[in-house]
Amino acid sequence: MAATETQFPPPKVLTYPASAPPSLVTQGAEGRLYKTTHLVPDRPCALKYRPPKPYRHPILDARLTKTRLASEAKVLERCWREGVPVPAVYVMDPAAGWMMMEWIDGHPVRVGINEWLGERPEEEGETETETPKPADEEPLVDLMRRVGAAVGALHRTGVVHGDLTTSNMMLRPREDAGQANGSTTGVDGVVDDKAKAVGGDVVLIDFGLATQSMSDEDRAVDLYVLERAFASTHPRAERLFATLLESYGSTFKKAPSVLVKLEDVRMRGRKRSMLG
Numbered sequence: 179m180a181a182t183e184t185q186f187p188p189p190k191v192l193t194y195p196a197s198a199p200p201s202l203v204t205q206g207a208e209g210r211l212y213k214t215t216h217l218v219p220d221r222p223c224a225l226k227y228r229p230p231k232p233y234r235h236p237i238l239d240a241r242l243t244k245t246r247l248a249s250e251a252k253v254l255e256r257c258w259r260e261g262v263p264v265p266a267v268y269v270m271d272p273a274a275g276w277m278m279m280e281w282i283d284g285h286p287v288r289v290g291i292n293e294w295l296g297e298r299p300e301e302e303g304e305t306e307t308e309t310p311k312p313a314d315e316e317p318l319v320d321l322m323r324r325v326g327a328a329v330g331a332l333h334r335t336g337v338v339h340g341d342l343t344t345s346n347m348m349l350r351p352r353e354d355a356g357q358a359n360g361s362t363t364g365v366d367g368v369v370d371d372k373a374k375a376v377g378g379d380v381v382l383i384d385f386g387l388a389t390q391s392m393s394d395e396d397r398a399v400d401l402y403v404l405e406r407a408f409a410s411t412h413p414r415a416e417r418l419f420a421t422l423l424e425s426y427g428s429t430f431k432k433a434p435s436v437l438v439k440l441e442d443v444r445m446r447g448r449k450r451s452m453l454g
């Protein structure tokens with residue numbers, strides 16, 4: 179969908195000529211994401227735009243947008259410098275409400291897992307024996323390890339994401355697709371599409387709620403948010419979350435104590451839900 183065809187006017191920067199018209203990828207509660215070649219003709223970029231909010235006082239709105247975008251970019255830059263898998267920030271204009279970053283090819287981890295699971299709705303009375311056997315699910319297990327490693331790398335850097343879900347992680351196909359993407363090759367030499375769906379490098383996105391923190395508590399809450407989101411988005415793969423945590427536990431020195439803290443956070447969560 180070309181941005182100009184939508185009812186939303188694009189930011190001014192996207193009204194200048196480019197090798198291809200920008201396309202609106204998502205329209206969320208807070209902002210919009212465009213795919214554009216305005217920066218370099220043969221390299222698509224992701225432009226995150228926070229349009230003015232008519233319900234907010236204009237001066238306050240401008241200040242809030244600028245601060246939030248600048249803080250998101252700062253966290254992304256820090257992660258990128260330290261080798262955490264995140265999109266590189268290319269250029270930004272926080273006063274105008276936008277930031278241009280590296281375009282990540284591929285699909286969200288959520289889509290990959292659902293593709294693997296066959297998007298079959300949870301069936302009543304479904305038993306363990308009906309779920310795939312462990313040997314068959316190695317590509318999915320490996321994805322859980324890679325997600326755990328990516329979150330561990332993020333926390334090691336001193337950043338907590340604030341909104342970890344399988345939608346806020348992309349799976350970028352590797353150049354050397356096939357085995358390296360976690361795919362398996364069948365007897366007839368055809369790469370298994372299902373395995374391909376969960377292959378690739380995990381790239382963390384959407385740092386709008388990220389903060390800098392080294393505390394076990396903040397890190398554990400970050401994991402707990404992911405655990406809850408994972409359980410509700412992928413109930414049939416819930417038991418594999420332990421693999422993610424196991425992988426996380428070996429990524430940095432303090433990770434084991436974060437996992438101990440996670441027990442407390444879970445307990446508090448359970449108490450809260452019991453009290454309604």
Ligand SMILES: Nc1ncnc2c1ncn2[C@@H]1O[C@H](COP(=O)(O)OP(=O)(O)OP(=O)(O)O)[C@@H](O)[C@H]1O
Nearest residue numbers: 204206207208209211224265280281282383384386
């Ligand atoms: N760098 C990127 N490359 C490719 N696609 C991206 C990139 N960043 C974001 N996306 C896509 O755009 C969607 C929205 O991005 P993001 O979550 O960062 O924006 P948001 O406005 O904060 O969204 P939300 O309101 O849902 O939190 C993502 O789910 C993803 O599909």
